[in-house]
Every structure is written in C-alpha cells, then in structure tokens.
Amino acid sequence: MGRAEERRARQKSARRAKRAAKAGGIRRFFTWKWLLGYVLGLGVLLVGAFFVLYLLVEVPPANAAAKAEANIYKYSDGTIMAKTGDVNRESVPLSKIPKKVQHTFVAAENKDFYGDSGVSFTGTARGLINTALGRGKQGGSTITQQYVKNYYLSQEQTVSRKLKELVISLKVDQQKSKDYILAGYINTSYYGRGAYGIQAAARAYYDKDVEDLSVAQGAYLASVLQAPSQYDWSAAGPNGKRLVKARWNYVLDNMVEKDWLSKSEREGLKFPVPIEPRPIPGLDGQAGYFIDAAKKELFKAGVNENEFEAGGWTVTLNIDKKKQKALEKAVRTELTDKLDPKKRKVDKDAQVGAVSVDPKSGGIVAMYGGAGYTEHWTNNATRSDYQPASTFKPLILASALENGSTTQDGTPITSSTLYDGTSRRPVKGSDTAFAPPNEDNKSYGPISVQKAMNNSVNSVFAQMAVDVGLSKVKNTAMDLGMDGRVDNGFDVRPAMSLGVMGASPKEMAGVYATLDNHGKKVTPAIVKSAEKGDERPELPDPTNGQAISRGAADSVTSVLTGVVDDGTGQAVRQQGQAVAGKTGTSDDNKSAWFSGYTPDLVTSVGMFGEKKGVGKQVSLKGTAGGGRVNGGDFPAKIWAAYTEAALSGQKASKFDLDTDMGAAVKPPTSPSTSETSESPSSSPSSSPSNSESPSSSPSSSPSSSASSSASSSASPSGDADSPSPPDPSSSASGDADDGGILRRQQQ
Numbered sequence: 001m002g003r004a005e006e007r008r009a010r011q012k013s014a015r016r017a018k019r020a021a022k023a024g025g026i027r028r029f030f031t032w033k034w035l036l037g038y039v040l041g042l043g044v045l046l047v048g049a050f051f052v053l054y055l056l057v058e059v060p061p062a063n064a065a066a067k068a069e070a071n072i073y074k075y076s077d078g079t080i081m082a083k084t085g086d087v088n089r090e091s092v093p094l095s096k097i098p099k100k101v102q103h104t105f106v107a108a109e110n111k112d113f114y115g116d117s118g119v120s121f122t123g124t125a126r127g128l129i130n131t132a133l134g135r136g137k138q139g140g141s142t143i144t145q146q147y148v149k150n151y152y153l154s155q156e157q158t159v160s161r162k163l164k165e166l167v168i169s170l171k172v173d174q175q176k177s178k179d180y181i182l183a184g185y186i187n188t189s190y191y192g193r194g195a196y197g198i199q200a201a202a203r204a205y206y207d208k209d210v211e212d213l214s215v216a217q218g219a220y221l222a223s224v225l226q227a228p229s230q231y232d233w234s235a236a237g238p239n240g241k242r243l244v245k246a247r248w249n250y251v252l253d254n255m256v257e258k259d260w261l262s263k264s265e266r267e268g269l270k271f272p273v274p275i276e277p278r279p280i281p282g283l284d285g286q287a288g289y290f291i292d293a294a295k296k297e298l299f300k301a302g303v304n305e306n307e308f309e310a311g312g313w314t315v316t317l318n319i320d321k322k323k324q325k326a327l328e329k330a331v332r333t334e335l336t337d338k339l340d341p342k343k344r345k346v347d348k349d350a351q352v353g354a355v356s357v358d359p360k361s362g363g364i365v366a367m368y369g370g371a372g373y374t375e376h377w378t379n380n381a382t383r384s385d386y387q388p389a390s391t392f393k394p395l396i397l398a399s400a401l402e403n404g405s406t407t408q409d410g411t412p413i414t415s416s417t418l419y420d421g422t423s424r425r426p427v428k429g430s431d432t433a434f435a436p437p438n439e440d441n442k443s444y445g446p447i448s449v450q451k452a453m454n455n456s457v458n459s460v461f462a463q464m465a466v467d468v469g470l471s472k473v474k475n476t477a478m479d480l481g482m483d484g485r486v487d488n489g490f491d492v493r494p495a496m497s498l499g500v501m502g503a504s505p506k507e508m509a510g511v512y513a514t515l516d517n518h519g520k521k522v523t524p525a526i527v528k529s530a531e532k533g534d535e536r537p538e539l540p541d542p543t544n545g546q547a548i549s550r551g552a553a554d555s556v557t558s559v560l561t562g563v564v565d566d567g568t569g570q571a572v573r574q575q576g577q578a579v580a581g582k583t584g585t586s587d588d589n590k591s592a593w594f595s596g597y598t599p600d601l602v603t604s605v606g607m608f609g610e611k612k613g614v615g616k617q618v619s620l621k622g623t624a625g626g627g628r629v630n631g632g633d634f635p636a637k638i639w640a641a642y643t644e645a646a647l648s649g650q651k652a653s654k655f656d657l658d659t660d661m662g663a664a665v666k667p668p669t670s671p672s673t674s675e676t677s678e679s680p681s682s683s684p685s686s687s688p689s690n691s692e693s694p695s696s697s698p699s700s701s702p703s704s705s706a707s708s709s710a711s712s713s714a715s716p717s718g719d720a721d722s723p724s725p726p727d728p729s730s731s732a733s734g735d736a737d738d739g740g741i742l743r744r745q746q747q
Helices: 003-029 032-056 099-109 121-132 143-151 159-175 178-188 198-206 215-224 238-257 263-267 287-300 305-309 321-334 345-349 389-402 449-454 458-468 470-480 494-498 505-516 550-566 634-646 735-746
Strands: 071-074 080-084 314-317 350-357 364-368 418-420 446-448 520-522 527-531 543-546 580-585 591-597 602-609
Touching: 071 287, 080 287, 099 143, 099 178, 099 215, 099 238, 143 159, 143 178, 178 198, 198 215, 215 238, 238 263, 287 305, 287 314, 287 364, 287 527, 321 350, 321 364, 321 634, 345 350, 350 505, 350 634, 364 505, 364 634, 389 449, 389 458, 389 470, 389 494, 389 505, 389 550, 389 580, 389 591, 418 458, 446 449, 449 458, 449 550, 458 470, 458 494, 470 494, 470 505, 505 520, 505 550, 505 580, 505 591, 505 602, 550 580, 550 591, 580 634, 591 634, 602 634
Parallel strands: 071 314
Antiparallel strands: 071 080, 314 527, 350 364, 350 602, 418 446, 520 543, 580 591, 591 602
C-alpha cells in the first residue's frame, strides 16, 4: 500500500469514528427507554398538576344568572296572567317532568349519561385545543359539564374556564345524584323565545305546563337546545327546519336504542309544530293590582320577601278569567264610558274599586283596582281611606241580634221592632250628644227596623248602636272582618253608626261574605296556591271559625233582601234571583257604595272622589253630568251588570236561611186563608202598623221616641242614601209585604 492509499484509509476511518461518536451521543438520550421515561414523567407531572388543581378548585355557589328566575302568576284555571322579573325561568322538580321527556334530553345530549363519570376527556381535550387555537365553541361536553357551565360558571370560551368545568364536573358527579344533575341541566338551559328552563319553554312553545308535554314535544325541546335561534320553527328557514327535524329524529332513534321508547310508539310519532311566539304578559291593566295584592298576602303568610323577589315562584290566583272580564266590562259600560273629563272636571276625580268573593271558598274571583296599575298605582279595591257609610248599618243589626240586645225600654231588637225615625232626633242613653239627620232631613216617625234598613234611616241606627252598646257593635264589626284600629277612624262613639271609619271594598266584601256564609268567617284571599320547586308555603284558610251565630247572620241577610226589593237597592233586582245588599253614601258625597250578595257570589263596589294627582278626597256630585251620586246609582248599576254576567248560565238560587224574621220570611198564614195562599198583601196580626208620614203617630209608642224638634247642633250631615221609588206592587202593610216581593222573585 502506497502512502496515498494509507492516507485515504486513515481519513475514512476518522470520518467513521466521528459519525459513530455523534450517533452514540444522540442514542444516549433518545433510546426507546428514555423516550418512555419522558412520557411517563410528563404524565406524572400532568397528573400531579391536575391533582393540585382538583384540590384547589372548589364547587362554587351558583352564579346569579342561573338563580335568576321569573315569578309566574296564573288565573284560577292555570292560564298565565303575568310574569315578573328580568329572566323568564321557572324551575320545576324532576318529578313533574314525564320520564320519557327526561329521556329525550339524555338521548339528545349524552345517551350514556347514567353510566358516565360526569366528564368526557376526549371532548374536553378537543375543546381545549380548539379554544387555544381560537376555533370557537365546540361540542362534546356531557350533560354534567353543561349543567356545571350553566349553573356554576359562565359562557366564556377560555382554557381556564374549561379546566374548572372539568374539575367541578367530576366533583359534582361524585356529590350529586344523576337525577339532581339532570334536573339542574333541564332547568338552567336556554331554549329560545326568552325561555330559560323547561317549564318556561313548554309554555313558550306549546302553551302547556311541563307535566303535560308529550314525548314528541319533549324531543323537540331537547333538539332546540343545540341551536335555539336557528331551530325555532317559527323563525327557521328551510334549512333550519330540515336540521331540527333531523335532530328530532336523532333523539327519538337514540331513545329506541336505549330501550326508552318502543319501536311501535316511535313510528307513530309526528313532528309537533310549536305555536307562534306570544308576548309575555306584564303589569298593565288590572294584573299589576293582582300581583301587588298577592305579594302582600304571601308576605303576611310568612313567605320571605327577599327569597320571593329572587324569583322562581308560581303563584296561582283565585281570579276567575270570565268573572274578571265581566267586572271590567261592567265598570266600563256603567261608568267610565259615560265620563268626559274634558267637558266636566269632576269626571277626572271619579275612582272605582270592587272585589267579588266566592262566599264558600273565600277566594277573590274578580277585582277592579282602578284605571290600571301603571296609570293609577293606588289599588281602589284594597284602599281603606274612604268611609263605607250606610253599608255599616247591617253590622249594627247583626250585633243587636248576636247580643240579644233590647231598646231603651226593654223591647227585644228584631226586624219588626219600632223605632222613632224622626230626623235629627237626639239619641238616648249616650254620654256623647248625637242627633244625625236623615237623607234630605226626612222624618219617618214610628218605623220598623226592616223599613229603616230599606230606607237607610240614620236616626234609627244611631239609636240602635247606643242600645246595643257601642263597644259591642265595634267588637261584632271586627269579628265580621273590619279593621278596628282607632287610627283608621274606628272610634267608639255614636257617629260610627253612620260608617265614618275607613274601609275597603275588599274588607266590606269579606264582611258581607261572612253574612252570606251563615256567620262563618270569610277573609277574602287572592292567592289560591304558591310554590317554588318542592316548596309550598301553608296559606291561611280563608273560611275559618264562626264570627257570629247562623241565626244572627241569616236574619241580617233576610232583612237585606228588603233593601233590594223595596228600598235603596232596587237597581240590583234580578228576575228570579235572590239578592241581599245595602247602599251607602258618605258625608259630602265623597264615596258611594253598594255591597250585596246572592247565595253564590258576594261583591262590594265602592266609588270614590279623589283629586287627580293630589290624592285629596273630593265630592262626586255632578259626575257624568248628574247630581248627587248615591250608592243606588253607579255602584249598584255596576254591581247588577257584573253579577248578571258573572252568574249567566247558572240557575237562579235562593237563600237557605235559618231565621224567623226579615223580608225573606213568609208571613204566617191566617186561619181563614188557604195553606197555599201567599198573597203579598197578607200580614201577621202582630205586625205593627206602619205609618211613615212625619206627622203620623203609631198606636204604640216606638222605642226611644223623642221630639222631632230636637236641636241638631250636635249632628253631622251624616249618611244619605236616596231611596228608590217604592215598588208599585207593594203595599204599606209592613214587613210582610217585603217577604211577598221576595217570594215572587224566588218562585
């Protein structure tokens, strides 16, 4: 070998050695053993980091958005009246959601939900990568993860939020049951149409409660969750409709696969097209008055105000939709359509409030609070700053009968007891001088209690209140449901006989409902039921306890039928229907009332003069171009129009009374009269002679008689109810004639 060849061999050998050295160095670090070690080490590091994260991240409280819910108010028939709150959500327990409807959501989103660990690691990894790369929202999450995102976290697309979602989902899956998680998911998801939660969605898309959803409708709601705006049938284009139908079929097919739905049932299902979207009702009109009254009732019953205002409550009211429309129409046709504020300033001051009650249940079936909650915020139906006037007089008689009271000369007080009806006659037996005038200062001379009630004779009931005892009268009034607070004007003084205290139509409806209910106490209630999830507060019974005896209550009812048949309440008479009631007109004509009832319905209508924008009480005189406004005028006409409409379609009813007195009682048959003879002109031999001319003198002295020339300096102008013209068919033979009039109507 020459030198040249030897040199080339050495160079080649050196290059091989250099390459070998280089290769050996790389292999030292990247052998398969080392590579496996790196992977394991990285895995341990990640597991450790996740363990630390798991320890550090706690399950947080629910976010505010997830807890925000609407309060739902419904009519008595279950239809929605109004919703309040910024979020249209109404949570329901899983027990209210049909099982197959529950399964539609599992089939749509996570068909292995019942057996998984609460997370999808592959779906989460894909979501993390796409989020890191800015590719936006990606699917793949489990129902548990979606619930955690909705309830505990936010909708932001960040890596940190997704990592928290993963950790919290694992913890929630360990701490909570699958049913709890599913209920949370269904109740927190957004379905479009402003509806959060399945109950709001059921109402928005199918106008029904969740428990009434079919499996086909449930499958649609489960499908719409994927893209609410795109899959809403009313707004979707051809492609959106195609996609949501495909999604709907996918859901049902998965249910068959999981044995949650039979093939035969699946084949019989048709796509349930939703209803058109509708606006959510609010506080306009009478609804605002209802809601305000309902909330006060619930808070009084112990519902926490802060918890209630947080939302999620469903409140069903006793308001009957048909009767409510009838009441609003009656006010409109009998009064407001006749008002012309531009022509007559007084027409601006006319306010009306009314409450109608079912005497058997105590539920408020209709209520009129004013022009509208957003126009006149004071609820005229519940305000108690106006005098009930002569609608208080029946309570005086009720107290007399309940206490077995007598006149000053010891005569028992009954409907036929004679009193001196002289106007401005000073009352006897009172430490406080009082001599009230009658309407138009008319004197009646000797007059029976029945006739005095019919014609609302102030002097008679002022004396009767003293005869009974003013404190006893007040106690009876409170037992019947009146507010006895002194700061409400209920002082124990003779003037209270004229109804000078404050009272509301709701309050007076309760009083008269108690009379109608045979003395059993009725406290009008607007709330029928309330619930939030499984929470159902116990509400007081609207009919509870005996306020006064049945005999006393029924006797007053009997007497009040005479007011309708032959007195100041003739405007409310209805052919064949038994009616009892009383008019009332306050001092200076600032308020006018009619409170009355049939056996099945009690309604109190109050009309008030209120200076618009000031709240000052003013006279109603001249309203609608007329003169003095009496209880027998607008209030009675509203009452009559409403009652006729509210009871339309029902058979006329009559009172079942346990009494031997009053206008509704048949007079005893004389020996010479046939048993079937019920001539309205017949009268019992014991019936007092009724001569009601101011100059007449009875054959026997009336109780508490006094000179008609007594000084009137101590008397206020008092109550005044203009009596309607007498019925031409009636005679002046006393209480027996009132009974004859009522018998003709009931027969």
